[in-house]
Amino acid sequence: MLQTVIEAKQSNAAAARDIHLAAWRFMLLARMLDDKLAAVWRAGKMHGGVFLSRGQEALSVSVGLSLNKGDVFAPLIRDAAGRLAFGESILDAVRTYLGSALGPMRGRDGNVHRGRPREGLLPMISHLGAMISVVNGVLFARRLKNVSGTVGAACVGDGATSTGAFHEALNQAAVEKLPLVLVVADNQYAYSTPTSRQFACAHLADKAQGYGVQGHAVDGTDLTACLKTVGQAVARARDGRGPQLVVASLLRLCGHGEHDDAGYVDPKLKQSPLGRDCLKVAEEKILREKWADASQLAAWREEVVREIEESVAQVQREPAPDPFAEEWRAISTGHLSEGHEAEH
Amino acid sequence: MLQTVIEAKQSNAAAARDIHLAAWRFMLLARMLDDKLAAVWRAGKMHGGVFLSRGQEALSVSVGLSLNKGDVFAPLIRDAAGRLAFGESILDAVRTYLGSALGPMRGRDGNVHRGRPREGLLPMISHLGAMISVVNGVLFARRLKNVSGTVGAACVGDGATSTGAFHEALNQAAVEKLPLVLVVADNQYAYSTPTSRQFACAHLADKAQGYGVQGHAVDGTDLTACLKTVGQAVARARDGRGPQLVVASLLRLCGHGEHDDAGYVDPKLKQSPLGRDCLKVAEEKILREKWADASQLAAWREEVVREIEESVAQVQREPAPDPFAEEWRAISTGHLSEGHEAEH
Amino acid sequence: MSITYLDAIREAQARALRDDPRVFIYGQDVGAFGGAFKATKNLAREFPGRVLDAPISEDAIVGLAVGAAIEGMRPIIEMQFADFSTTGFNQIVNQAATLYWRTNVPCPITLRLPVGGTSGSGPFHSQCMEAVYAHYPGLIVLTPATVEDAYSMLLEAVALDDPVIFCEHKLLYRHLKAEQLPGEALPVGRARIAREGRDLTMVAYSAMVHEALEAARELSAEGWEIEVVDLRSVKPLDTDTVVASVARTGRLLCVGEAWPWGGVTAEIVSRVSSEGYGLLDAPPQRLNARDTPVPYHPNLWAAHRPTARSVAAAARNLLRQ
Amino acid sequence: MSITYLDAIREAQARALRDDPRVFIYGQDVGAFGGAFKATKNLAREFPGRVLDAPISEDAIVGLAVGAAIEGMRPIIEMQFADFSTTGFNQIVNQAATLYWRTNVPCPITLRLPVGGTSGSGPFHSQCMEAVYAHYPGLIVLTPATVEDAYSMLLEAVALDDPVIFCEHKLLYRHLKAEQLPGEALPVGRARIAREGRDLTMVAYSAMVHEALEAARELSAEGWEIEVVDLRSVKPLDTDTVVASVARTGRLLCVGEAWPWGGVTAEIVSRVSSEGYGLLDAPPQRLNARDTPVPYHPNLWAAHRPTARSVAAAARNLLRQ
Numbered sequence A, B: 001m002l003q004t005v006i007e008a009k010q011s012n013a014a015a016a017r018d019i020h021l022a023a024w025r026f027m028l029l030a031r032m033l034d035d036k037l038a039a040v041w042r043a044g045k046m047h048g049g050v051f052l053s054r055g056q057e058a059l060s061v062s063v064g065l066s067l068n069k070g071d072v073f074a075p076l077i078r079d080a081a082g083r084l085a086f087g088e089s090i091l092d093a094v095r096t097y098l099g100s101a102l103g104p105m106r107g108r109d110g111n112v113h114r115g116r117p118r119e120g121l122l123p124m125i126s127h128l129g130a131m132i133s134v135v136n137g138v139l140f141a142r143r144l145k146n147v148s149g150t151v152g153a154a155c156v157g158d159g160a161t162s163t164g165a166f167h168e169a170l171n172q173a174a175v176e177k178l179p180l181v182l183v184v185a186d187n188q189y190a191y192s193t194p195t196s197r198q199f200a201c202a203h204l205a206d207k208a209q210g211y212g213v214q215g216h217a218v219d220g221t222d223l224t225a226c227l228k229t230v231g232q233a234v235a236r237a238r239d240g241r242g243p244q245l246v247v248a249s250l251l252r253l254c255g256h257g258e259h260d261d262a263g264y265v266d267p268k269l270k271q272s273p274l275g276r277d278c279l280k281v282a283e284e285k286i287l288r289e290k291w292a293d294a295s296q297l298a299a300w301r302e303e304v305v306r307e308i309e310e311s312v313a314q315v316q317r318e319p320a321p322d323p324f325a326e327e328w329r330a331i332s333t334g335h336l337s338e339g340h341e342a343e344h
Numbered sequence C, D: 001m002s003i004t005y006l007d008a009i010r011e012a013q014a015r016a017l018r019d020d021p022r023v024f025i026y027g028q029d030v031g032a033f034g035g036a037f038k039a040t041k042n043l044a045r046e047f048p049g050r051v052l053d054a055p056i057s058e059d060a061i062v063g064l065a066v067g068a069a070i071e072g073m074r075p076i077i078e079m080q081f082a083d084f085s086t087t088g089f090n091q092i093v094n095q096a097a098t099l100y101w102r103t104n105v106p107c108p109i110t111l112r113l114p115v116g117g118t119s120g121s122g123p124f125h126s127q128c129m130e131a132v133y134a135h136y137p138g139l140i141v142l143t144p145a146t147v148e149d150a151y152s153m154l155l156e157a158v159a160l161d162d163p164v165i166f167c168e169h170k171l172l173y174r175h176l177k178a179e180q181l182p183g184e185a186l187p188v189g190r191a192r193i194a195r196e197g198r199d200l201t202m203v204a205y206s207a208m209v210h211e212a213l214e215a216a217r218e219l220s221a222e223g224w225e226i227e228v229v230d231l232r233s234v235k236p237l238d239t240d241t242v243v244a245s246v247a248r249t250g251r252l253l254c255v256g257e258a259w260p261w262g263g264v265t266a267e268i269v270s271r272v273s274s275e276g277y278g279l280l281d282a283p284p285q286r287l288n289a290r291d292t293p294v295p296y297h298p299n300l301w302a303a304h305r306p307t308a309r310s311v312a313a314a315a316r317n318l319l320r321q
């Protein structure tokens, strides 16, 4: 009996170590990838914007790691870590940013607007809140098809909670009792707008009751807490207990995009616990728990840098989309496509 | 001292009597007006639909009576009583239903889509939830103009709480701390759809906390309770305590429109306390409290019937809009109007 | 037996549900109640669990349909009135319409929009939105004018791998009757010569086909032979059929119930003027609704939209030139 | 001093705020931050309490503006990108656009929509929505192409008693410069001859005016004299100026950055073919964006919209006919 408890404890401890290390690696990968993409952007080698996840990796990775193959995931702007943990390749990210013809979006859409719907990774449209009901639709379809046991997760920011789309979709999921996990990263700002101009409730998790769903609040700077809370929410949804609303408090440790110096962020917030860097917090925990030592982490860091550099180098050699080879057609039914537009 | 208490009690009692009698008269007027309009419709003398307030008069009248001149009111489909109490004339209602050229909508819009924006009565568009932010706008403008002490009320049904417009507007009012009183008539159905297919929270008033506003629940069949709760909500809003969400439980005692036999309404609900007729409940209270006797009420009823019959007769003699005299122009800036459309 | 346009829509949905397990219906009051217009009457009973009432959430309704389509289903969405699709507008034009182009994953959803004016319906229960949707890439926009087309085109809409805006005209629901449902049908994308003639081509779609046909009958009493083209589909537009007709008649009058700026009539006149340059013996003409919201009062309503009388008058003018 | 198109928009707003106490600005990040494009830079400081950040609630943002307009204010609303106006669509087309017609109470609101493609912006930050809004009765739709017009037309928009959709082209924001703000200006509703010519009329608006002008310069090297009409306002459309130009040149090429189905180019071609019948010596032509969402990659983007090169090529073709 005692033996089993010790073994269970040991295996729990081992599991905790494993998941923290896996999470940390994805977080690091996301952070370094972001940094690299920002560097490419600053070098003028990329059009459009770069949107960074700095400070949100712990929450995001927890979502990605809590999901299984076969689940559905609709990440938003700041989910580099969650995407990687869910199985998105570095190449998909880099190709989409650089507009490679070989990427999943084939240069048609870019940066964070990427995904592979057939593999459960939904490519966001820009309109905030709009992906939640699409996740509902996938889950609804599965119910109609008698597929059970899968979960859908959608991520949004504090600002997106003000959209009608957020409200309609969360209510819809509640009415249908869908296994939706709606994760809100309350990072204190929507672009430059502070939460005081965005909502007036004490905590965004207070919204749960008004939808008849379960609410969860979590410290988004703490990987351990995120893994636990998001994991529980996903498990509950998978158990058939209906939609789960997870609200994580944290601070965006970067601008809205790389073009934004975030000069509007209140210095007091940066000094507060919200302003902790989740990657550092996780690293400290790993070292403290002796799950890995500094040299191991350094080795991984090197590995990650190499992976990213290789991917970027590879994609930079890849063909750009060719407008002459491009099929300029927005519907799949070829014979109903109107071909009357001129060539430019 | 004792004398003052007795006087205050007496004057409170007198005030209670007065407001109940005033409310009852408006409720009766609304009920009889609805019945008359339905009869005109059934006689084929009116195009479009007729939307009745049966069962919702107590709540609606409480809103109208709680507002002052200078306040703003955006009634919805089932607010015949509230409109009258707020000061809308019977003629405005009848003229709009019959499309009279002399009505406030001049035959351009009809039935419940009427109002006088300059007098604080906003004419609803059909899209549910859409009027709430318009009320916000009026209140917001007043703040900018340093006009204080006025309140805005918007009425919606349970179904309208599912709209994105409802959510965005209530959140907006909360962020701006506007003196908005948002009144939800939870009448158990949205057209044929029961609340179980509309929302999943235990009570719609549970939504208040998630917006950071004050919530109020009230029995919508009980005039006394409605007057009290709505009155308090309006007073709080006027006091600068921000938006108030009032949710009244009741049952729509008619079809969605006169064309709908409401065969889908659960008989159990009709038997339940929700199914009480608020007009009867109010009448019983008046008689019980001896605020009036049966003959007085009967006299009023006659008076009301006469008023309505006269209005309808008058409007039926009024000119219909003349398409040749009509100014077919959707913008107010005459010289920028495009006049290229053909005449039919 | 006599089948209305509305029956045809119901029957097409019943058949789609019967033949294809991927089909389901979602919309406000479409379940036990059978829909505001009864277009889904009894379907919830016949197909348990596949005809579902939605909350008043047009944005989420369309979003759900897109998700289900990604998952391989073929949802039919009923908007209670076309006018209310404005609150689902973003999901229609930015989510549904872009999915295939962005991801190569098709988006087979059918959005049924009860369109058009009926007397007493007013500004928000009368709109024709075909032009707005046709402007967006990624959508197919159908406007059946007959009982047969209501049936066959709705079935085809559900079978198509793309988002279809299916505009059902409310005035035709109960008013239009046929003897039976069609066996064969013209495919989507092909216009139909609804009446042959040699003096003038009237191009119309949806309810306006009937105003055009009535005008043509009126004018035939005066000796004119009017050709009436029923577009059937406004996107894609069958320009060839229209140009071929104008080649025969030399005169073009386009009739639409939508507002005058832009829209189907502008697109048709523009294409014919360009692709059929030199074929016209007189200036091409358009007849649209007036440039105001749709009025409530029957008198105003009747003067707001083209009618057989105003179509005939416009045609007479044009024939004189 | 040199003033950009963006400066002009900022200055016009500053002047409107200064001159008229009824004016206020409401939109996402327009306050202390000065807006995503800095079009309201410093205005919150200069006009305390009158330049306010809004939540991400386009529907409620427009609704609030309508309420404020009813109360006598003259709100300026900034949409962060035109593309996001789809979630405020209902309030724009059904609330703002119908108010005056329904109630006789005017609705003076200005909706600033940053429109149009820039390289790398992709399907949801690049759209041109003028055609969609122009289709609806009750809206005025302006499309300034110059620094001067950006300034004068925005001031006029705020002064007008009707809802104005003010389409600002993002590509022009920093790229277009003028020496000074205009004193006098053409009024809204009048098109401008941006370049005189006698061989062909190019009609364009917004950023496309500059592609047309460049094409005209290119063609002038080949001996052609191209007239370029800048529409300035797409609703109302100044048909007279366009028809008068076509009367001089006999050839019409309409250029727009929006999608090909419907839209401004269809409306122009349709009106000229009808009202200017017989004036054309060759088929009228249109050049629009392609019928797909706006692509992200610069190569695709450049091939999606008309450019000086493709405009010149289309014009050459037309001049040969």
Ligand SMILES: Cc1ncc(C[n+]2csc(CCOP(=O)(O)OP(=O)(O)O)c2C)c(N)n1
Binding pocket: A077, A078, A126, A127, A128, A156, A157, A158, A159, A160, A161, A163, A185, A187, A189, A190, A191, A252, A256, D028, D056, D058, D080, D084, D087
């Ligand atoms: C409907 C809509 N309106 C406006 C925008 C423009 N926009 C893009 S991101 C953003 C701020 C988002 O804030 P939040 O939801 O808190 O996410 P965060 O960026 O903080 O992660 C805004 C306003 C948009 N994408 N969609």
Ligand SMILES: Cc1ncc(C[n+]2csc(CCOP(=O)(O)OP(=O)(O)O)c2C)c(N)n1
Binding pocket: B077, B078, B126, B127, B128, B156, B157, B158, B159, B160, B161, B163, B185, B187, B189, B190, B191, B252, B256, C028, C056, C058, C080, C084, C087
């Ligand atoms: C956005 C929108 N979608 C659909 C409709 C059609 N519609 C009109 S009334 C109604 C039901 C409203 O139910 P509820 O809000 O509960 O009000 P009630 O009729 O019960 O008073 C519906 C669906 C509408 N008016 N607006």
Ligand SMILES: [Mg+2]
Binding pocket: A157, A158, A159, A185, A186, A187, A188, A189, A190, A191
């Ligand atoms: Mg945020």
Ligand SMILES: [Mg+2]
Binding pocket: B157, B158, B159, B185, B186, B187, B188, B189, B190, B191
């Ligand atoms: Mg209801």
